[in-house]
Amino acid sequence: MKKWKCMVCGYIHDGDNPPKACPKCGAPAEKFNELSEEQRKLIDHSRITNQFHMELVGLMEQVKEIAELGIEDDLDPPCVKIFEKALQNATEIQQAIKAEIVGHISKGKWG
Template sequence: MRRWKCKVCGYIHEADEAPEKCPVCNADKIHFVEVDDKGDEIALISEIVVEVPVQEVKPKTFRDRLAALVLKLHLHPIAVHFPNGVLPVAVIFVALAILLGLATFKEAAFYNMVFVLLTMPLVMVTGYVEWQKRYKGAKTALFMTKIFCSLAVLICLLILVVWRLVDPTVADAGSVNRMIYLGISLAMLAAAGIAGHLGGKLVFGSRG
């Protein structure tokens, strides 16, 4: 049985031929290479060795070193855990404030959302670096959906926080806009959940 490795996400496929699409990241067949039992790429027998003049290696810029540090320390998964842990709590607090008229939970939800909003730039910047460097900026459905969901979370957060600043009573039990506010909160949570699911699929998909 031959082994094929996706060069985008690292998924290992065991079959006589590489799959048409990667089941994890949806990359095309051309992104697969044959590997041995150790995961090392197998060179093609018909491959022609061409001598290429040695080019001067450019020194790494500060941006390159920073990107390497992001990958080495896995800063994107670390950064994502903060908003993903707080966001569901904030939405639950919004629901309790609106449905049960608990003013304390309304305030707690607002401050939690402010915290998540402040962490989003770090999440998105490290995610962009991870996508560009580790996954070669592959524009597959999985990555495009993750990007769309991240932007949706950010937009929803901005709407919720700004709306709450303009109208402090929007999440009150008697507010005429309370269900719209709750609906945006639930949409934000759903987008975050989808992004998290796809991220988990990307990281753990090859483990079954």
């Protein structure tokens, strides 16, 4: 399927023709440029990768919740240490994913 990019706001439209107006910023059809095959592939690939990142962010959220319960539970120092490590690592992974996604958007990989 063809893809069109709004030159005003960067919105990506999937379809044979550009939309009459951009659903995000209201720009008219003339403001849409058709993307090349290479750009289309990159966007499709990025959407899949983005999905993986989002699933990982959700899993890390669960890790953080469990780790916080473990810290609260406070059986003994070695256990608490493990939970604290899990909490820290999960937070770092989430931050890395957010930074990576911002990087993709600024490089135009995502609409």
